[in-house]
Amino acid sequence: MRGDRRQIQTAVLGSADSEEPLLLPLEAIELDAFRRRHQRDTFWCGLLLGGCGAQLTTKLYTDRVCHFAHHPGPDGQPHICGRRARGISSADHLYVKAAAAAWFRNRGEEADIAFAQPDGAQVGSLVDITSRHRRLRVHLDQAVEPVWDDDGTEPVLGMSVPVDRDTLIRRWYVHRIRLDSEGTARRVQIGTEAFARPTEWFALDTCTMTERGLSTPAVEKIIRSRTSRPAPAWTPGRARKAPDVEFRAEALDVEFRAQVLLRELADARKVEAVVVVTRLCGQIAEVTGVKEETQAQLAAAVADARRWLEQQTEVRRSLLADLDAAVAAGHTQRVRTLLTHVNLTAVPDRTEEEIRVVGEAADHVASAAAEATERVHALLEDLRRLPRNLAADRLRPQVQQLIQTAAEAGRLLGQRQEIQIAVWKTRADLDKPAPAQTAAPRTPVERPHQRPQLHKQVARRHWMKTSCPRCRAGSGQECVVDNGSRDPQVRHVPHDERLQPIIDERRERQRNQPKPPPPWRVYEVTCPDCGQGADARCTTTSGPHRSRVERAKEFTRLRKPRPEPGAEA
Incomplete structure (x- = not known):
């Protein structure tokens, strides 16, 4: 068996079965201070790190990264250790347990914290935190797929664990966990990720545990935005009977559900989630019992979404053709970019040809x-x-x-x-950053070149x-x-x-696009209301009629040829 020569960045203090993790500084100047601070401590290849339980020493280098190392064997040969995780994040499960225990202790509560290993998963992949409210399962890597349909357990995802858009829409939000290095320790941050919203990060002390589960300041905002609805207009009249009140409440619930679906459809179209848009169109089509105005909104939204889906089909075909050509030409960067776009427009009913093109591109x-x-x-x-x-x-x-x-x-x-x-x-x-270079004084007309801020x-x-x-x-x-x-x-x-x-x-x-024609002016079109022709003002004293303004906008949108001098439109 060959020894694993990857560098060890984490250890535990005191003994092989210790739960007190330690992160070694990477730079030599920091390692000197670290050695002075821990001159009476011992470092171990901890069992809870998946290590062999042997004692470690520190290695200082000025030309490469400093790291922990095993002591040589009795025969002077390098020690053989089967530990898999050795990097900076390899002790994150210990830091999570310590931070969670302190968090519950500061609130006067108790919690059971364990390192679960379902189906033989490696220790450190999962951290189960069980409190009097409910259980959190922290997924620090992708070894175990999160279970979203277990009402008693709420998944908390590490940075590398993916979540699909359908789950985000259905659940409103999911929680993530991130650990930032601070000296020789790691600090826990909790993030709330919602559909079509950036992930917001919070210190663990700002979070709470409720019957609903883990909660952050972002959760409260998301719930308010999802559940708030305008108060119904009040009109005077005689008192209604109880069944009428119940019927009115049920109608309000249906109206609210319809508005939620419309908002989710708009969000899905913003990020071009074809599968989600298709599903929402089917759900909206099944909505009944709403007002005529709302029903018209639903029908218009579905019709517009289906036209958009047809356009996406053409876009997908064009992307696949470009992707196939890029693979044939061997343009790797373009293949990578196009493959990302194709996957974003993925549909469940891909043809055999589409499957072939995507497979060859991935290969x-x-x-x-x-x-x-x-x-x-x-x-x-x-x-x-x-x-x-x-x-x-x-x-x-x-x-x-x-x-x-x-x-x-x-x-x-x-x-x-x-x-x-x-x-x-x-x-x-x-x-x-590159040091600023001294330049000769410039005239007021000249300005130093500034790097453009591309993110804007x-x-x-x-x-x-x-x-x-x-x-x-x-x-x-x-x-x-x-x-x-x-x-x-x-x-x-x-x-x-x-x-x-x-x-x-x-x-x-x-x-490559042709230059669009200039927009139509209002007084270049004939007014539908007062009949005034080109270059003639409307008969009103407050400017042109609204219908004339809309006609000029419509002609501009349709890129209709502008009239010859003296002609009317």
Whole structure:
């Protein structure tokens, strides 16, 4: 059996069965202070970390990441340990248990906290928290699929655990958990994710536990927005009998349900969720017992949604044709972008041809990522052979090539490679903003070039449909700080590398589109009300008739040719 040479970043204090986790600093200067602070402590490859239970020591390096290491065996040979999880997030289940226990203790409550292992799942994948209200199951990874139909258990999802849009719409919201590194510890953050809303994050102390389950300030806002309804208009009259009151309450419930469906349909169309729109159209068509005005709204919404679905079918066919051509031409980046768009417009009844095109595209992307992973290994090996005192500007071109190749490799890279890339970025000064250069004084007409803020040019609903080539955040996920961590912090704005392709594609479409004709002026059309012709004002004293304004807008929308001089429209 070969020894696992991945670097160990976490340990437990005191003994092999300890539940007190510890995170080792990555930098040498921080490790010196860490050693002084824990000079009387012992570090162990904890059993609850999936470790072997042996004692660990710290390894200090100035040219690579510091880490824990096992003591050699009695024969001087390296110790063999079968521990799988070794990175920064490998002790997160212990931090979650400690934080949850302190949270309940501060509220004078008790809770049973255990590391569940259903179907042989690895310890650390799940944390079950059972209180007097209900049970929370924290999914820190994707080893066990969340169960949404268990009324007694509420899933809380880690950053890497996906949730489909249908579940978000049906449940209104789901909770997520994130752990941020603070020195040699990890701090728990709770997020609330809702359909068509950004995830809002809160400190654990701001959350509460109710009969409904875990609650955050965002939950209260979502529930108010979903359940509030306008008060019915009151009209004087004689008192009604009880059955009439019950019938009126039932009618209000039906009206409220109809408005909820209309709002959900609008939300689903905003994010182009074809499957959800199709399902909601069927549900709306079954609604009965509403007012004539509401029934007309429902019918119009369904008709418009079905026209939109037909358009999406044509869009999907065009995307698939482009995707097939991109695979044939070997344009990997375009294949990756188009495949993301095709998956967003997924439908349950794909044809055999569509299945073939999508399958070949997925195989192409996977093959390209595997090749990129091999190139990353080769580039790292080349960098290790360079002199250690090589200047940062000499390193920069090779490290930039490494970063670009790592983006192509995506999630196939292991944690060790990610940490190594982060170290080389630091050595090449690529993780710091470029220093401002001194320039000659400029005239008032000239202004220094400023980097455009791309996140202000692309709406969230557009870039959330794509993946990020820099931090490898997938579709529907926020960009994260690409510092090599397994559980990095979420960025406030997406990376420019995620936004630039969208802007480039938009500019290309604008260049290829014919220039629209100028809009029609109001007095270029004949007024339907007073019959005044072109260049003649309406007979009113308050400006043109509304119908004349609407006709000018309609002619502009239809791009109707403008009239010849002297002609009327």
